Amino acid sequence: xxxxxxxxxxxxxxxxxxxxxxxxxxxxxxxxxxxxxxxxxxxxxxxxxxxxxxxxxxxxxxxxxxxxxxxxxxxxxxxxxxxxxxxxxxxxxxxxxxxxxxxxxxxxxxxxxxxxxxxxxxxxxxxxxxxxxxxxx
Amino acid sequence: xxxxxxxxxxxxxxxxxxxxxxxxxxxxxxxxxxxxxxxxxxxxxxxxxxxxxxxxxxxxxxxxxxxxxxxxxxxxxxxxxxxxxxxxxxxxxxxxxxxxxxxxxxxxxxxxxxxxxxxxxxxxxxxxxxxxxxxxxxxxxxxxxxxxxxxxxxxxxxxxxxxxxxxxxxxxxxxxxxxxxxxxxxxxxxxxxxxxxxxxxxxxxxxxxxxxxxxx
Numbered sequence: 401x402x403x404x405x406x407x408x409x410x411x412x413x414x415x416x417x418x419x420x421x422x423x424x425x426x427x428x429x430x431x432x433x434x435x436x437x438x439x440x441x442x443x444x445x446x447x448x449x450x451x452x453x454x455x456x457x458x459x460x461x462x463x464x465x466x467x468x469x470x471x472x473x474x475x476x477x478x479x480x481x482x483x484x485x486x487x488x489x490x491x492x493x494x495x496x497x498x499x500x501x502x503x504x505x506x507x508x509x510x511x512x513x514x515x516x517x518x519x520x521x522x523x524x525x526x527x528x529x530x531x532x533x534x535x536x537x
Numbered sequence: 538x539x540x541x542x543x544x545x546x547x548x549x550x551x552x553x554x555x556x557x558x559x560x561x562x563x564x565x566x567x568x569x570x571x572x573x574x575x576x577x578x579x580x581x582x583x584x585x586x587x588x589x590x591x592x593x594x595x596x597x598x599x600x601x602x603x604x605x606x607x608x609x610x611x612x613x614x615x616x617x618x619x620x621x622x623x624x625x626x627x628x629x630x631x632x633x634x635x636x637x638x639x640x641x642x643x644x645x646x647x648x649x650x651x652x653x654x655x656x657x658x659x660x661x662x663x664x665x666x667x668x669x670x671x672x673x674x675x676x677x678x679x680x681x682x683x684x685x686x687x688x689x690x691x692x693x694x695x696x697x698x699x700x701x702x703x704x705x706x707x708x709x710x711x712x713x714x715x716x717x718x719x720x721x722x723x724x725x726x727x728x729x730x731x732x733x734x735x736x737x738x739x740x741x742x743x744x745x746x747x748x749x750x751x752x753x
Contacts, residue, residue: 423752426556426560430725430727431725432679433671433674433675435668435670435673435674436603436606439602450670450672451673453670456673456674495598497732498728498735498736499731499732499736499739501752504752
């Protein structure tokens with residue numbers, strides 16, 4: 401994803417950001433892992449791959465950050481950003497029977513990843529080459 | 538012992554309610570749909586429900602996507618709430634200590650409800666083990682909580698039929714029941730409170746009413 405991002409992870413910053421939004425921890429503690437959110441994600445309905453489930457994305461990004469406070473590695477963030485940037489389009493259509501706002505969790509995980517230099521590079525194609533600008537400046 | 542667990546249970550419920558209030562704020566602007574803003578009265582609510590249920594609004598919810606599992610889940614939750622309240626033995630104990638009792642089911646009804654509950658729990662377990670989407674997000678914690686939920690019913694069933702040594706089983710039954718009550722306040726069984734508060738009180742696409750609060 402981000403070859404040019406810094407490899408230094410500011411764990412204190414991550415911890416501070418995790419504390420900033422109280423509701424994220426409560427959402428994670430309430431999630432009953434029922435799997436009903438799968439059918440509301442159109443990416444899941446298309447690919448039928450559990451990695452596209454909204455709760456899978458939230459648990460494996462924000463949940464992992466909560467679990468591994470101060471021990472986050474760059475590789476973990478890369479995997480996470482692959483999950484939350486590559487497998488989510490932020491359409492906010494996730495439906496949770498318990499009423500958890502899943503998209504806000506994914507969005508917050510994206511924000512945290514972005515502060516650590518793990519983000520989607522829209523100027524690099526999947527082969528790692530720099531894309532040419534569509535409009536010449 | 539019983540009192541400790543009841544106190545922890547009530548404190549847990551209050552704690553859950555406090556948590557939800559602390560992460561939500563009162564909506565600032567009035568609801569966009571003005572007729573939904575005034576839905577405090579029952580008649581309004583029924584009218585709103587009629588409107589919602591009759592349209593395609595339910596298509597995105599579990600009633601539309603997985604109706605069988607929704608039915609299963611509904612039966613599971615109804616059984617888990619009503620069975621402990623209306624068991625004859627519980628009511629006799631209540632009457633002996635406080636001279637007060639609720640309506641109680643016949644023993645056969647309770648037995649049927651327990652078996653229905655346990656089969657629902659077994660189906661949930663099968664679903665958790667064999668369906669890929671659910672397995673992907675389940676950890677050991679989820680299996681443990683399902684066990685904690687089902688254990689009071691299993692032991693109660695065994696105790697009523699006196700299949701093993703009664704005294705041992707009844708003590709295990711009491712301990713598991715207390716453990717479940719404690720777990721409501723502290724673990725993901727807190728969705729008992731969270732569900733009603735969030736789905737009824739927070740304005741969102743899938744809330745049942747207009748909602749008067751929103752996430753902070």
